[in-house]
Structures are given as C-alpha cells and as structure tokens.
Amino acid sequence: MNLGDLLTQSARRLPGRDALVWNEQIWSYGELLARVDALAHALDANGISKGDRVLVQARNSNQMFETQYACFKSGAVWVPVNFRLAPEEVAYIASASGAKVLIYDDVFADHRDAAFAATATLETIICIGTPGEGEHQFDELIDAHLGAPFQGAPVVHDDACWFFFTSGTTGHPKGAILTHGQLTFITNNYLADLLPGVTEDEASLVVAPMSHAAGIHQLAVVARGGLTVMLSGSGFHVEEVYGLIETYNVTNLFAVPTIVTLMMEGDAAERFDHSSLKHILYAGAPMYRADQKQALGRLGKCLTQFYGLGEVTCNIAFHPACEHDVDDEVQGRIGTCGYARTGMEMAIFDAVGKRLGPGETGEICVIGPAVFAGYYQNEEANAKAFRDGWFRTGDLGHMDEAGYVYITGRASDMFISGGSNIYPREIEEKILEHPGVAETALVGVPDAKWGEVGAVVLVPHAGSTIDIAEFKSWLGERVARYKVPKFVAVWPELPKSGYGKVPKRLVRDEMFAKGVVPLEVKE
Numbered sequence: 001m002n003l004g005d006l007l008t009q010s011a012r013r014l015p016g017r018d019a020l021v022w023n024e025q026i027w028s029y030g031e032l033l034a035r036v037d038a039l040a041h042a043l044d045a046n047g048i049s050k051g052d053r054v055l056v057q058a059r060n061s062n063q064m065f066e067t068q069y070a071c072f073k074s075g076a077v078w079v080p081v082n083f084r085l086a087p088e089e090v091a092y093i094a095s096a097s098g099a100k101v102l103i104y105d106d107v108f109a110d111h112r113d114a115a116f117a118a119t120a121t122l123e124t125i126i127c128i129g130t131p132g133e134g135e136h137q138f139d140e141l142i143d144a145h146l147g148a149p150f151q152g153a154p155v156v157h158d159d160a161c162w163f164f165f166t167s168g169t170t171g172h173p174k175g176a177i178l179t180h181g182q183l184t185f186i187t188n189n190y191l192a193d194l195l196p197g198v199t200e201d202e203a204s205l206v207v208a209p210m211s212h213a214a215g216i217h218q219l220a221v222v223a224r225g226g227l228t229v230m231l232s233g234s235g236f237h238v239e240e241v242y243g244l245i246e247t248y249n250v251t252n253l254f255a256v257p258t259i260v261t262l263m264m265e266g267d268a269a270e271r272f273d274h275s276s277l278k279h280i281l282y283a284g285a286p287m288y289r290a291d292q293k294q295a296l297g298r299l300g301k302c303l304t305q306f307y308g309l310g311e312v313t314c315n316i317a318f319h320p321a322c323e324h325d326v327d328d329e330v331q332g333r334i335g336t337c338g339y340a341r342t343g344m345e346m347a348i349f350d351a352v353g354k355r356l357g358p359g360e361t362g363e364i365c366v367i368g369p370a371v372f373a374g375y376y377q378n379e380e381a382n383a384k385a386f387r388d389g390w391f392r393t394g395d396l397g398h399m400d401e402a403g404y405v406y407i408t409g410r411a412s413d414m415f416i417s418g419g420s421n422i423y424p425r426e427i428e429e430k431i432l433e434h435p436g437v438a439e440t441a442l443v444g445v446p447d448a449k450w451g452e453v454g455a456v457v458l459v460p461h462a463g464s465t466i467d468i469a470e471f472k473s474w475l476g477e478r479v480a481r482y483k484v485p486k487f488v489a490v491w492p493e494l495p496k497s498g499y500g501k502v503p504k505r506l507v508r509d510e511m512f513a514k515g516v517v518p519l520e521v522k523e
Contacts, residue, residue: 002152003161003180003219004040004072006187007033010225014200019222021248022062022230029225032066035142037150039070042141046124048101050075050153053163055099055122057090057111059083059233060210063128063138067103068215069222072161072180075153076101079163079175080211087114089173093165094119097175097376103138106130157181163376164310175376176311183219185343185369186313190220193318193341194281194304195252200225202251202278205244207231207259213283213314217254238265242272252279256501257287260295260303261439269298277302279321283314285501289334290432296326307337307407308370309393311385315341315370316393317405335429336404344368348399353387358401361408361423365390396423413504415444415452417482422454424504427485430478431456434471436464439494442485443508445517454485455517457507459494466490489516 007029010019015030027035048054054076058064064080071078079097081090087110094102094115099122104112106129116122125135155161162178191198204221206228208214221228229248231240241263244250255263260282263269277299283306287295295303303324308314319338325331340346347355348362356362371391375381385392396414397407408414408423415422424442431440439459447453460466468488476484495506511517 001180001184002073002075002155003183003187004036004069004074005152006219006223007036007069008073008152010200010222014225017200017225018227019225020062020065020228020230022060023232025062027062032062034146035062036066036069036073037148038142038145039066040074040150041145041148042126042136043070043074043076043101044150045145046101046136048074048076048124050155051077051160052100053077053079053097054101054103055090055094055097055115056080056103056211057083057108057115058103058105058128059107060206060214060230061105061128061233062230063103063105064210065218065228065230066142068210068218073150073152075155075159077160077163079165080209080215081165082209082211083108084209085111087111091115091118092172093175094122096172097163097165100124101126104128155180158373160373164313164372166310174378174381177373177376178313179373182370182372183216183313186216186315187219187223189315189342189344189370190216191223193320194306195220195224195279198224198226198252198279203227203229203248203276205229205231205241205248205250205253207236207241207253207255212310214254216313217281221252236262238263238268242268242274245274245277246272249276250274251276252281253277254281254283256284257282257291258285258496258501260287261291264291264294264298274299279304281306283307288429288432289328292324293326296324301325305337306341307405308341311372311391312344312366312370312393313372316344316346316364316366317341319404333400333404335406336400337407338405339403341370344370346399346403346405347390348397348405349387349390349392356398359398361396361398361421364393364395364397364405364407366393367391410504413443415454417444417447417452417454418450420482422452422483424454427454427456427475427479427483431458431475433478434458434466434474436460436466436471438462438464439502441494441502441504441507443504443511445487445508445511447486450482453487454483455487455508455511456485456489457494457511457516458488458490459492460490487511487517489514 011029011033019029091114163175165173306318308316444452
C-alpha cells in the first residue's frame with residue numbers, strides 16, 4: 001500500500017476525531033486529510049511526480065506533519081532534515097538527494113539560500129511563512145487546492161518514500177533509502193512490540209524532531225487514529241511537557257534518553273498529573289541505569305527501550321516496560337537493550353565475519369524486512385554496510401543465551417590501552433554511580449606509553465562539586481586500574497548534537513580545544 005493511505009484510512013473511519021494539536025489549534029482527521037490532499041495536488045501541479053525528492057527544512061508544526069503524508073501520497077520522496085543543522089549541512093543534503101522541491105520555514109532563509117546555491121536540480125521553493133520573490137506560500141497553495149481528494153500514487157514494496165539522512169558522525173551524512181513496503185512492516189511491528197493495544201482513544205506527545213524517529217512513531221499513532229500533540233516549538237520546557245500530558249491525557253511519547261533525564265529536573269513530575277502515561281519509548285542512545293531508576297521511581301513502569309539505527313528505522317531490538325524495574329534483582333538483565341523485534345534477527349560477528357557465541361563481544365548485525373534498501377547513490381558505503389545479507393550496525397556488543405543483546409559501544413568509540421580493549425559504556429555506567437555525577441562521556445586519546453588512554457568529562461548534579469583526585473580514587477576501587485581515565489574534566493554540560501545525542505567526536509574535539517588533553521600528548 002501507499003504509506004500515505006494510513007492517514008486516508010483513519011480519516012475515513014474517524015473524520016471528526018481530533019488528529020493533531022499544535023499551539024492550541026486542533027485539526028480533525030477529516031480536516032488534516034483535506035489539507036494533505038490539497039498539498040499533494042499542489043505538488044502535482046508543480047510537476048512533482050513519483051520518485052522526485054522534496055527537501056523539508058522546518059520545525060515541528062502542522063505543516064511539517066502535512067509534508068510527510070503529502071509526499072507519501074504523491075509518490076514523492078520525503079527528505080526531512082533536522083532543523084538544527086547548519087546551512088552548509090542542509091545544502092549538502094539538498095545536493096546529495098537531488099532535491100527538486102524545497103519546503104522551508106521562513107526563519108531558515110539562510111538554509112534556503114545555501115540549498116539553492118548548491119543544488120542544480122532545485123526547481124520549486126515553498127515557504128512556510130512569508131515567501132521570498134518567486135516562491136510559493138505554503139498555506140496559500142493548500143487553500144488553492146482544497147476540496148478534491150487525492151488518490152495515492154500506486155507503489156510497489158521497494159519504492160522509496162523517505163530519505164533518512166544519518167547524523168554524520170564521521171564524514172558527510174548518508175541518505176538511507178526507506179521504502180513504502182519497509183515502513184509498512186515497521187508500522188505494524190511498532191504497534192505489536194512498542195505500543196501494544198494502542199487505540200484512537202489515546203494521545204501521543206511529540207518532543208523530538210519529526211525528521212527523525214519521532215516521524216516513525218507518529219506513523220503508528222496515525223494508523224490507529226490517535227491524537228498527536230506537539231510542543232509549541234519554543235524549545236524544550238519541562239513545565240510545558242507535563243502541562244500537555246495532563247491536559248490531553250497523553251498516553252505515549254518517544255524521546256532520546258537525554259530528554260527523559262530532563263523530564264526528571266525540578267518538581268514538575270510531582271505537580272502535574274501524568275497518570276495517563278503508559279509508554280515512554282526511549283532510543284537513540286543507551287539510558288544509563290542510574291537514569292532509568294530515577295525515571296521509574298517518578299513515573300512508574302512505563303519505560304520501553306528500543307534499539308536500532310536510521311538504516312533499520314530503530315527496528316532491531318526492544319526491552320519492554322514489564323522488564324524495567326527500579327530493583328536490580330527484579331530487572332535482572334542490567335544493561336541490556338532487549339531482544340529481537342518481531343520478524344527480525346540479530347547476531348554477533350567478529351571482524352572477519354565469523355558468528356560468535358553467547359557472551360563473546362563483536363559487531364551487532366541484523367537481518368530482516370526492516371533493513372533499509374541501501375544508501376542513495378553510494379555503492380562504496382553499501383559495500384561496507386552489508387556482509388552476506390546482514391546489515392553491519394557498527395555497534396559492538398554481546399548476546400546472552402536467551403537472545404538479549406548488550407551494547408558496549410560504537411566500534412569507533414572503543415580504544416585499546418596497553419593491548420587491552422576498553423569499552424567506554426562499561427566505565428560510564430560505573431561513573432554514574434558516583435553521587436555527584438549527573439552526566440559523563442569517556443573517549444580514548446593518544447598516549448606515548450600505552451597507545452591510548454581514557455579522557456572523561458563529568459557533569460555534576462546541580463549544587464554538587466566534584467573533586468577530581470577524590471573521583472579517581474573512588475573509580476579506582478570499582479574498575480581495573482588501566483580503565484581509570486588519565487584525563488578528567490568537570491564541565492557544566494556535555495556537547496550535544498541536533499538529535500540530543502552526545503557524539504564522542506564532539507567531546508573529544510572540545511577536550512583538545514579546551515586543553516583538557518594536550519594537543520601533543522606526551523608520556
């Protein structure tokens with residue numbers, strides 16, 4: 001089926017049901033479908049046909065939501081970018097995708113200019129807000145085409161509908177090709193594994209950019225005819241989050257672990273009613289055990305972890321809410337990100353492609369219908385990403401005899417000190433048991449004697465101070481001596497990407513820039 005028909009089906013069944021709330025404005029399913037169909041007609045009138053790429057540079061809004069389904073229905077390829085990216089980054093994605101249309105929020109005029117200058121294929125520009133010369137105004141286009149239903153373009157399983165550009169932790173981002181058939185499987189899988197029993201009577205809060213995993217989450221919500229509630233767009237504010245949860249009886253949300261941790265700040269969790277919450281889905285990075293305990297203690301047993309990459313659309317493994325608990329003895333498998341999602345298979349392989357047994361550390365690989373169709377026009381990357389049909393995640397970990405997987409870090413994060421492999425995640429878990437540490441990030445840096453040594457950043461809890469000598473002594477009692485970082489810094493916060501993650505390369509670069517680690521590391 002055409003993925004855009006998820007909206008068509010729910011609107012046909014529930015035309016008067018509230019579908020979307022943003023800035024206190026509410027659209028029913030019938031109204032939302034009418035706007036999406038009008039936008040699809042507008043794209044068609046501007047020469048956009050099946051397979052054409054539509055780049056979208058916008059914050060979360062009803063318009064952002066509408067671009068997703070209008071592209072799907074028209075057969076075009078949705079190319080959303082994280083609105084926090086710099087103009088030159090957006091220009092690269094515009095060019096690499098061969099975008100024919102740019103839809104942009106008028107606060108991003110610099111991004112529009114950069115994309116237009118870099119992209120020879122760009123023909124049509126649509127502005128959300130006040131358009132520039134020769135541009136179309138988004139809502140005027142919709143008004144001009146309201147009233148006529150749009151029949152979704154016929155598609156086959158492998159027709160592209162979304163270019164999911166990776167966050168580009170090394171080099172330029174790569175465009176993962178997501179297809180109608182793949183995402184239809186993922187939507188069903190999401191409902192089976194992550195949101196079991198969800199119905200049209202439930203509401204979902206969007207706290208992350210829809211250009212990323214939040215856009216996948218909303219596919220499942222729309223498929224069931226649920227309500228989508230968006231933050232105002234003025235930034236992340238804990239008060240607003242809990243206020244919306246209470247007002248709309250929000251039952252589920254997706255967030256990266258840093259967002260869940262932010263939700264624990266202050267006393268908002270005690271002042272607002274959040275008893276409606278059934279599912280807080282977290283992914284994008286592991287959540288440290290200390291943060292899990294805090295969230296479970298304040299919000300109850302509503303945490304579900306899922307693991308995956310953009311290339312597998314976060315559809316590799318999951319650890320359900322029933323297996324999360326404050327008590328370590330009850331939870332049992334501390335540090336796991338769960339077992340294989342329905343219809344998927346995981347395995348651990350060594351560097352030469354030998355499948356490893358339980359407890360042996362290697363690269364986590366996955367196979368199954370959620371795996372993407374490859375990188376757009378990048379055969380070199382495709383050759384590196386696949387081996388014998390298995391997608392190589394680049395994550396290191398091991399699996400126990402029951403099939404639960406444990407991530408020890410990215411292959412690029414691991415470093416070797418004095419001949420011993422060091423996995424930062426393992427040490428970071430220990431560090432977060434220190435009563436003064438709120439966040440941490442450990443990286444490897446060059447060392448003349450040992451080859452590499454650890455360098456760590458500590459972020460203290462509000463009102464706390466950390467004595468570095470005391471910290472090293474404390475950690476030395478809990479991990480092997482060679483695992484104790486040589487360089488330690490205390491910062492007020494960690495550098496984060498536009499997706500709310502903590503890229504280790506940013507941490508490492510900032511350590512050198514601030515002189516935490518000498519530019520020329522000597523014995």
